[in-house]
Amino acid sequence: MIKLKKILLLLLFLVCVNSFAQLLSSNMEKKTLALGEVNHLVIKIDNLGSRTVTAAQKNELLPFHFEEIKDSIGSNFNSYERKIEFAVYEEGTFKIPELEFKVGEKVLKTIPYEIEVINTAHKDDQINDIMSNKEVQLEVTDYWELYKWYLLAALALIALIIAIIMFVKYGRKSKDSPVVTTNQTLKELESLKKKKYIEEGNYRSFYVELIDISRKFITRQYSIPADVLLTDDLISLMKQNNTISQENEKIVEDVFLRGDLVKFAKTFPDQQMMEKDFTEIRDFVKRSSKDIEFENLRKDV
Known part of the structure; x- marks a missing residue:
């Protein structure tokens, strides 16, 4: 009789303990999956007694190879349930380790699972179109x-x-046409005239700028490197080239030689001479288009 009482007391104690202990259970729907097939894992905890459940965040519970599709959590005063839908997109055997859930200060763990993922497609499988091909007549538009x-x-x-x-x-x-070059040079000569070097008797500055303008003009208009040649070499080249008319050659020769003499202080031209040289250079520039026309005709012949 005493022995029976002890057994009853022990059973009663175990029932009381189980009544207040948290019970964790987990269930995996399938252990073998096809590539990309959806599987379900359900985890339940009972007898919470208002205790808080702490676990991995949503969509972060399963290992790397498991693609979580849906992760839903439901809980109330006495129970906790987590349902996870997932798929695997690689062939092989994959393991889900023990998953930890902390209830209050107590840590509960699920059992580990092993899942085999297989490729159900075969090389010889025939793929049928959903619809037969249809010819469509295209218009111009x-x-x-x-x-x-x-x-x-x-x-x-x-x-x-x-x-x-x-x-x-x-x-x-x-x-780069002759007319454009001519007009540009005439503007430069007018700018030189406005500086009043002639009226002030500043012959050195006058001849330096007059010859510089003339050299640039000859270089552009006649394609003769007047801007780099010495005066004697330039005169010799003009006579050999025959591009510039003799009248214009004579003007260039006289003005350039006089400019060299002024530069080295070997001559001192007066206002009348400077006016004459300016006018002749300006007329040479105006007549230059005729030289170009004659040269083009000679090339055509």
């Missing part, structure tokens, strides 16, 4: 919608090439 940007890009490229050719052929030529 359809082709335009398909290829309009290619056509517009091609036209833009052609227009750009034509513009570049026109610029190279005509734009540069017009900029």
Whole structure:
């Protein structure tokens, strides 16, 4: 009788302990999966007694290879339930280790799981189209919608090439034409005139700038390197070249030689001489287009 009482007391104690202890259970739906197939893991904890459950955050409970699709948590006063949907996209055997859940100060762990993932597709499997191919008749507007940007890009490229050719052929030529060079030099001569070197008797500055303007003009207009040649060499080259008329050659020769003498203080021209040299250089510049026309005719012949 005493022995029976002890057994009853022990059973009663165990029942009381189980009544207040937290019970963790887990269930894995499938142990073998096809690639990308969805599986379910359910974890439950009972007898919480208002205790807080702490675990990994949503979508971070399972290891790396397991792609979590859905992770839902439900809890109340006495129970906690976590349902996870996941898939694996690699073949092989993968393990889910013990998962820890902290209830109050106590740590509970699930049992580990091992899942095999297989590829159910085979090389010889026949793939059938959902629908049979259908021929569609395209109209002009359809082709335009398909290829309009290619056509517009091609036209833009052609227009750009034509513009570049026109610029190279005509734009540069017009900029360097004899008339443009003549007008530019005449403006430079007018600017020199306004400095009143002649009226003030500043012959040195006058001849330095007059010859500098003339050298640049000859270089651009006649393609003779007057800007780098010494006066004697320039005169010799002009006579050999025959591009500049004899009348204009004579003017350039006289003014340039006089400018050299002024530079080295070997002559002191008066106001009348400076006026004459300025006028002759200006007339030479104006007549230069005739030299160019004659040279072009000679080349054509």
